[in-house]
Amino acid sequence: MSTRLRLRQLEALECVAETGSMTRAAEVLGISQPAVSRLLSDLASEVGFQLFDRRDGRLVPTQEARFLLPDIHRLLEMLDHIGEVSRNLTVRKAGHLRIACLPGFATSHLPEVLAHFLSDRPGVTATIEPDRPERILEWIVGEQYDFAITDNFDAHPAVTSQTIKIRSVCIMPEDHPLAARDVITPADLADEKIIHTRRDSGFYRELNEAFLSNGVEMTSIVEARQFTAACELVLRRVGLSVISELDAAGYVGRGLAFRTFAPSVPHRLALVRPVNKHPSMITLEFMEIFRDSLRAFEQA
Template sequence: MSGQISPRQLEAFHAVVEHGTMTRASQQLNISQPAVSRLLADLAHDLGFALFDRRDGRLVPTQEARFLLPDIRRVLDLLDRISETSRDITQRKAGDLRIACLPGFAISHLPRVVADFLKDRPGVTVTLEPDRPERILEWMVGEQFDFGITDGFDGHPAVEREEIRVRTVCIFPQDSPLARQDVIRPRDLVDQKLIHTRRDSPFFRLLNEAFLADGQSITTFVEARQFTTACEFVAQGVGVSVVSELDAVKYRGQGVEYRPFRPAVPHRLSLVRPIHKQPSMITLEFMECFAESLHPFRQQDE
């Protein structure tokens, strides 16, 4: 072989094989007949043997050319797939997305957002891995995931973040006297069986400050790591809790109600990604979609 074979040469060869004449091949390729002739001459020179014999006014592949034809077709098919995939990537319809999140998100808000995102993106694959905040930070620093959803994040030089404050509400069984109130305050929960997040969590510290500011103290009944767990306890009639509205809304119609909690104790979510890993277009688009999905639940400044 004396030169580098180009895809255009292979396309010209295949078009002549399919149509039998350079005239029809040139029409298919939308180039002139002399251009087709030059491509074939260059290809024959590069390969070192003749490509066609002329029979009854048609060009017929030589035995050597026939031997190569299956491989040439596979190459052209592969090039077509590459072109199609690249178009899908450019249009955000193909790619791989690796998401790390808090366990509660894996079974509450996130699946719906991912499902909506994938509807018009059949070429996108998603890996979803739930774990505790410490582990999510490790994954971001190690560039093992594209995007993370966590809380209690104090910052890291290798991680970029966007903080979103999500409203919290008081959730309680629907037959509770609390249902008669428009707003729930710490003083209203003094005689209630309170279910709350772990005492070492940033959210518990904020909640405890709200109780102290109202002249009250928290009396623990059940301590749970996740808001979803607290909501399950409330749905079973165990007690009441203060949780993210993102989680509470999933329990509407399941024997519970909720009301705004004052003073506002927002759940501080952090949307994080590795700062030194160039994000894919699909990652940036999903991060934007996810942030937008939180808009109805954002805590407004009071």
């Protein structure tokens, strides 16, 4: 007996068993009655036994056919489920997103964008994994994550990336005297204690150069990797800071003010994904939506 039974044969068997008639089964399946008869004849030849007996004008499954029907029903249900999942994937309603990000993004901006994205996609799930840029790059090169949000990114042959320049601002308590100004310069910060990112970061090097170019030496008080940590410290009046406007905006109405910083020192954010891992439609759509969420903060 061949094990290469055709799906249409199994559908015909189940439908005739349920309706008791080849004519009604043909109507349900949308094919002709002779076509149903041929499918069942071929199936009977394949399995090597009779499939139906006729009783009182109705087709009734034989004992052997009744034995097969539960498995056939489960198989057809499974195929229907696979078809539904496939349709959901096509319309971006199902799937799983694995997102790596800088620690600050795990608690600011990303959750809001992701929550909105998931709200009308009940079949989509997500993983968020925050870590330092070096670790994020390892994950993306190793194809462990679909998409990542990072900075301090240097080109890598196994990674495709898009760099976005986010405006930077000077942050201060709302009642600080500098809050009365529209633009803050290094000269305005000459007597202020500065909270800044790690000294080995590209952002710190550019910021320090901006100070030195204006004849001002930055007075360091705290070195912090995350901009959100800088915001919390400024709120506690430890010092002032120059950070991404994206992070500063999350503290509006919480006692923090921010003003334009000049000269411009943008925070270079990188959106990255593996080159050799074919992205799902869900991944591509989320990347596009996340990219759009940054436009309001992008440096012209």
